[in-house]
Amino acid sequence: MKYFNTTVFSFAAAALLMFSASMNGQFLGGMRLKDTxxxxKGQWMIYGSFDYSKTNTPSSSSSSVGTSANAGVPVGVGYFINNNDVVGVNYAYARDVVNDRTVYKQNEAGIWYSPSFSLGKYFALIGQVDAHYVWGQKLSDVSASMQDFNGYRLRAYPLFAIFMGGGWALKFKFAELSMLQTKVKGEGWTKTYVAGISGSAFGVGISKNFNFKKKSDQ
Incomplete structure (x- = not known):
């Protein structure tokens, strides 16, 4: 019941964030496009980002690679069910290496939903909700071996989009509300919560729309 209540609360908080993004979109003069x-509508979209960083010191080295830091921004494919809403599947990955040894790697895969408000021809305010299954490995705190873990992440966040033409868009994630729960066999749940606007919630990605229907009609 405890985990059920936590999950219900997370979904309610995500819904509240999406409602807030909707109200902000209207406040900024945004509008929902009509089907006419x-x-x-009817197009496919792919989106994502890639992040790599490395630090070298006289005594050690470390690096991280993935779709974004801490798998915060996934890559995905979606379908426009109308002129404003997209549904799809996505995947995120992150890996940390210290002195040429992997100490942490995480995978996420799941579904997502994204409504949007148009702010004129070149801009839009977008909300997105992700529901992910999580799995990976991390270095044990008590031994030198890697431990398998799994769990789930629920996440909602707003994005500001800049349309560049030709179906391309830059998207800036500037806040996040999320809950990540992971569990190693024989241990309790590790819970990580993110809420608000901060450096850990910021991310940048790019997307491209494809109109296969239009091509097939030509």
Whole structure:
């Protein structure tokens, strides 16, 4: 019951964040496109980002690689069910290496939903909700071996989009509300919560829309 209540609370908080993004979109003069308007309905979209960093010191080295730091921004594919809403699947990955040895790696895969408000021809305010299954390995705190873990992540966040033409767009994630729960066999749950606007919640990605229906009609 405890975990059920936590999950329900997380979904309720995510819904509240999406409602807030909706209200902010309207406050900024945003609007939802009609199905009869010229828009991306029926198109497919791919999106994502990639992050790599490395630090060398006289005594050690460390690096991280993935779709973004801490798998915070996934890569995905989605379908526009109308001119404003996208549903799809996505995947995120992160790996940390210290002195040429992997000490942590994490995978996430799941589904996502994203509504949007148009802010004119070149901008939009977007909300996104992810529900992910999580699995990976981490270095044990009591031994030199790697331990398998799994769990789930629920996440909601707003994005600001800049349309560059040709179906391309830059998207800036500037806040996050999320819950990550992971468990190593024989141990209790490790819970990580993120809420608000901070450096850990910021991310940048790029997306591209594809109109296969239009091509097939030509």
């Amino acid at each position: 308007d010229d828009g991306p």
